Amino acid sequence: MAMETTETNQRTAGETILETEELVKKFGQFTATDHINLTVERGEFRSIIGPNGAGKTTLFNLITGALPATEGAVYFDGEEITSLSPSERVRRGIGRSFQISNIFGGLTVRENVRLASQSLDRDQYNFLQSLFKPTERYDSMNDRTDRILDRIGLRDVADETADALPYGDKRRLEIGVVLATEPDLVLFDEPTAGMSVEETQETIDLIEEVLVDQTLLLIEHDIELVMELSDHITVLNRGEILAEGTPDEIATNSDVQDAYLGGMME
Numbered sequence: 001m002a003m004e005t006t007e008t009n010q011r012t013a014g015e016t017i018l019e020t021e022e023l024v025k026k027f028g029q030f031t032a033t034d035h036i037n038l039t040v041e042r043g044e045f046r047s048i049i050g051p052n053g054a055g056k057t058t059l060f061n062l063i064t065g066a067l068p069a070t071e072g073a074v075y076f077d078g079e080e081i082t083s084l085s086p087s088e089r090v091r092r093g094i095g096r097s098f099q100i101s102n103i104f105g106g107l108t109v110r111e112n113v114r115l116a117s118q119s120l121d122r123d124q125y126n127f128l129q130s131l132f133k134p135t136e137r138y139d140s141m142n143d144r145t146d147r148i149l150d151r152i153g154l155r156d157v158a159d160e161t162a163d164a165l166p167y168g169d170k171r172r173l174e175i176g177v178v179l180a181t182e183p184d185l186v187l188f189d190e191p192t193a194g195m196s197v198e199e200t201q202e203t204i205d206l207i208e209e210v211l212v213d214q215t216l217l218l219i220e221h222d223i224e225l226v227m228e229l230s231d232h233i234t235v236l237n238r239g240e241i242l243a244e245g246t247p248d249e250i251a252t253n254s255d256v257q258d259a260y261l262g263g264m265m266e
């Protein structure tokens with residue numbers, strides 16, 4: 001995706017989807033994120049890297065609402081969302097894929113996707129209407145579910161239980177569950193942790209293939225992968241933004257070299 005940077009920039013033409021303003025999270029006396037100003041453009045593939053304890057997951061938790069901010073603000077699609085609940089943020093279009101699986105093993109593939117889809121009723125008017133037209137609502141839910149099953153390539157196994165799927169298909173289903181909430185922005189926290197090289201490549205191919213229209217925010221320790229995929233990279237260190245730029249800019253940034261990458265990029 002890095003090679004498409006120019007195209008992405010033209011497409012987004014500077015439209016900001018996510019912005020954090022002086023975002024601070026303290027745990028007691030300890031400051032985990034320290035006045036973070038992050039701006040992400042629509043359509044971008046942005047990676048967040050940094051040493052252990054740099055504040056990456058905390059930043060994600062502040063964006064999704066899993067943790068309340070101590071200070072500062074979060075804006076999504078031009079509106080402040082700092083005090084909104086996680087579920088309200090999902091309804092606004094922020095999706096998150098967890099390291100811990102978000103699928104229910106005993107349910108079928110279709111049920112998993114439909115359940116996630118049901119949690120979404122962004123349009124109040126349609127929702128009220130649908131109460132009086134339950135069949136219509138059921139049909140549109142089924143259509144939406146089928147579209148997602150097609151996109152993740154699991155339509156043929158829609159009636160199998162999730163537990164029965166091979167590993168790669170489970171990962172596909174997890175992405176389907178995120179897609180079912182119709183996110184504009186998707187956050188991935190180490191989606192390839194613990195995977196073999198092959199599984200990692202499959203997962204990344206899938207993310208790129210299925211989420212081509214979404215803005216992606218990725219926490220990832222595999223630097224090679226980050227360099228290959230990202231339009232832009234933000235480097236966190238001790239809760240602060242140390243550097244931001246394209247993969248090339250980050251690879252040659254001397255502050256990043258000193259604090260984090262060391263000789264890894266040479």
Ligand SMILES: Nc1ncnc2c1ncn2[C@@H]1O[C@H](COP(=O)(O)OP(=O)(O)OP(=O)(O)O)[C@@H](O)[C@H]1O
Nearest residue numbers: 027030031032050051052053054055056057058059
């Ligand atoms: N709930 C919490 N209570 C106290 N301290 C916390 C809490 N959550 C995170 N921290 C601390 O905040 C700092 C940042 O943690 P965070 O998990 O955001 O880092 P990270 O960059 O995601 O690290 P890693 O790469 O190891 O996952 C760490 O020092 C961590 O111990």
